[in-house]
Amino acid sequence: MSIPILKYSLSTHNHRVNSFEFLSGEEQPKVYTTENLLSSVEMDEIIWASYRQIFSEHQTLSITREPALESQLRFSQITIRDFIKGLLMSSQFRYLNYDVNNNYRFVEMCVQRVLGRDIYNYRETLAFSILIASKGLESFIDFLLDSEEYIENFGDNIVPYQRRRIIFQRNKGEVPFNLKTPRLNYSFLDKQFMPQISWSGTVRRFRPQEQKPKAGxxxxxxxxLDGIAFV
Structure with a gap:
């Protein structure tokens, strides 16, 4: 029997801040969509925006390119939502993000990049972590992309973007989601090294033959003198 997803509050202290959609000027996000697409240059911008959103600017490298998916998107064989799923399920995304983080950190990162908002609370993180552990990575990705929240905000033809603003917390240095370092959270540092074995026996030091003391x-x-027992 599969474990039902935990219930959690759909609110956070950051919801007191106006979302980007209600702002004007440079802070308002640019929406990339395949609706009314006029030129190949616009498609290039859509593909670049997708990579930047999912892989972040730190990881938009030649090794993260998916030419087959790009070609299918250019010829309208798949939607942007399909393209986003392909990037999330790619071996490079798994290697650069999933394999180097624990489930909690990975959940936080995926919610930010796929749903365009920060995680609500620890209970949401826990709920999605259980989903990954019980049903696997693809089920978690499908849950996000098929959610009412994703469909309502992005649908099939809009590249996800950061739609929620965040409250700046002193000494925490909040930055846009796509600029956060995606790997090696402090809670994961111990896992990048081999287990360290402590030796409780006698430590024997080796001294080369030419360095051993000679007669006199x-x-x-x-x-x-150390070996003489004084009475």
Whole structure:
């Protein structure tokens, strides 16, 4: 029997801040969509925006390119939502993000990049972590992309973007989601090294033959005194 997803509050302290949609000027996000697409240049911008959103600017590299998916998107064989899923399920995304983080960190990152908002609370993080552990990575990705929240905000033809603003917290240094370092959270640092074994036995030091004391060396006299038991 599969474990039902945990219930959690759909609110956070950041919801007191106006979302980007209600702002004007440079802070208002640019929406990339295949609706009314006029030129190949606009498609290039859509593909670039998708990579930047899912992989972040840190990981938009030649090795993260998916030429087959790009070609299918250009010829309208798949939707932007299909393209986003392909990037999320790619081996490079898994290697650069999933394999180097624990489930909690990975959930936070995916919610930010796929749904365009920060995680609501710890209970939501826990709920999605259980989903990954019980049903696997693809089920978690499908849950996000098929959610009412994603469909309502992005649908099939809009590249996800950061739609929720965040409250700046002093000494925490909040930055846009796509600029956050995606790997090696402090809770994961111990996992990048081999287990360290502590030796409780006698430590024996090796001294090369040419460095061993010769006859007449004072060091031999001192070692002899150490072995004498004074009464």
């Amino acid at each position: 060396d004072p060091a031999l006299f001192l070692s002899m």
